[in-house]
Amino acid sequence: MQAHSKAKLVWRRLVSSSILAGCLVAYCALANSSINPAIFAALDDAQWQGCPQTQLSGLKLIGLPLQFELEHLKLNLACISHPQRPTQSASLVELKAPLQQLFIQLADWAKALPASQLKVKRLELKLTTSTSIQGELSLSQKVQQWQAQWRGDDGSRVAIQLEPQRQQLSLSGALQPSLIKALATVWPSFNTAQAYGPLNITMNLASLDDLQLAMRFSLPQLGSQVDAQLSGWENWRLDVNSSPFDFAQWQLPASHWQLQAGRWQAEIERWQTRGQGYWQLEPQLSVQGVINAQHLPLLQRSLYPLAANTELLSGEGRLDFVWQAERLTGHASLDSLNALWGEQRLSGGSLSSDFGYRPEQGWQHSGKLSLETWDVGIPLTQLTASWQQQQAAPLSELAGLELSQVRFSLLGGQAELSPFYLDFPTEALVNLQGLQLSELVALYPELGLSVAGSVSGRLPMYLSQQGLAISAGQLAVIEPAGKIALSHQSLVALKAQHPSLDFALSLLEDFNYETLAANVDFAEDGQLDMQVKLYGRNPKVSSRPVALNYRHQENIYQLLRSLRIGDQLSGQLQQWIDEHSAPPSR
Incomplete structure (x- = not known):
């Protein structure tokens, strides 16, 4: 628990510094009873070595009740910024004793000094060898109540109020981005917030015997607020509720988090x-x-x-x-x-x-x-x-x-793609096996065409930012025989209008083919170009085998869109959307 132990060590060192400052105030009060100028002269430029190193100058007594003014107070905390890693983890309860000691010490000082005030015109906290925080500080005590107010040069402010006898503490403040960045050099957990300052904080300790700590963090730039409740010293529990906020490009709704020793939950x-x-x-x-x-x-x-x-x-x-x-x-x-x-x-x-x-x-x-x-x-x-x-x-x-192992079923057959990268442009090979021609011609019911047989082949595919293209694809019927039957009601009129097609159309009315193959090209705009070759016979027309060449051109994207429009007109698409859009019942 490195961060936890570091916080505990910093806390203890700061408590010892506050005790030193309190002793200084008490000593000055005793010295003032005899108005001893030598005491103030000695403290005008005093230094304490050790950790943290302390340097003060310009101590003045302003008036009674005891009011002091200090021109400059410098605390060098660099010595405690990077403590050695502890050999074993600490627990939250280990912070209870120094906190109790602080309340006891402050209560004793309040008895000795019924009313006192100290103003530090220039406070410098050196966090690391290259990072420091500067501002002004005022401390006051009256009727068993201690108050501290700090204002940084960057506009940050912190106010603390302590009631030692009731063991209560309250804190409020606003931290500007520059201060958050400085704190991140010592406590890296501030790093995630440094780009989103300022940060507004309120904290209230209601009971030290049975830890009850309430905290609120406000992030104006995110328009968000976080409320936290920490309870219990040993079996402690932290409950956090956050309002919605935008984090980078993400929008996080209101959420609830619960943290216990070794466990977490979120909703x-x-x-x-x-x-x-x-x-x-x-x-x-x-x-x-x-x-x-x-x-x-x-x-x-x-x-x-x-x-x-x-x-x-x-x-x-x-x-x-x-x-x-x-x-x-x-x-x-x-x-x-x-x-x-x-x-x-x-x-x-x-x-x-x-x-x-x-x-x-x-x-x-x-x-x-x-x-x-x-x-x-x-x-x-x-x-x-x-x-x-x-x-x-x-x-x-x-x-x-x-992408690899890309497979799917299509028109009663199977398709498989060779491995390829989605780093355009790229290439892949589509292998087709057993596509049923009967399912293919069912896409054109108005033709009155029936075809038996299954097709296999290979389609070299080229993918680019412009779309998909196929060049020199090959399809063929693998089985040795198949059948084509064309029986459209307008076939007679078509023969009359195109006498040159009479023989070919008559063959296709009942054509038993031995070979059916096609060369396929497909452009990015969806235009299909197929050169189809048929070899077979129609016994009713001629006993001799006949070879037919046929070129088919069609925009496949328009064809598929027209097929989907049928679903839209029938309401099937909207019905499917409605069925799958409703969230599950809870």
């Missing part, structure tokens, strides 16, 4: 998020625990912005983590994910990830993703993928992620 009601775990200060500060989020969209919208036109509708998550020596390791799992990407539905998703952070390396993570359905117009089902962050980078950066 953020608005995010439906709870956490609990353990902490320790020795042999080094470490925190571990688990955080559960029942409705992920509430959390995601505040912490992690998604890509444009993307909305997370539902999901729940769990985070297990260990933080130790500025290093973080953990495991995250997200389930029941449903989202919209533009007009595309992503259903039944789950994600698991192992991650870690080291100051010298940054973030690294890996994991697996699965989706029951990705509806792009044609449903892609049972999609799975793995990723690995090979190079350290912020979590929000996708560049550098290696």
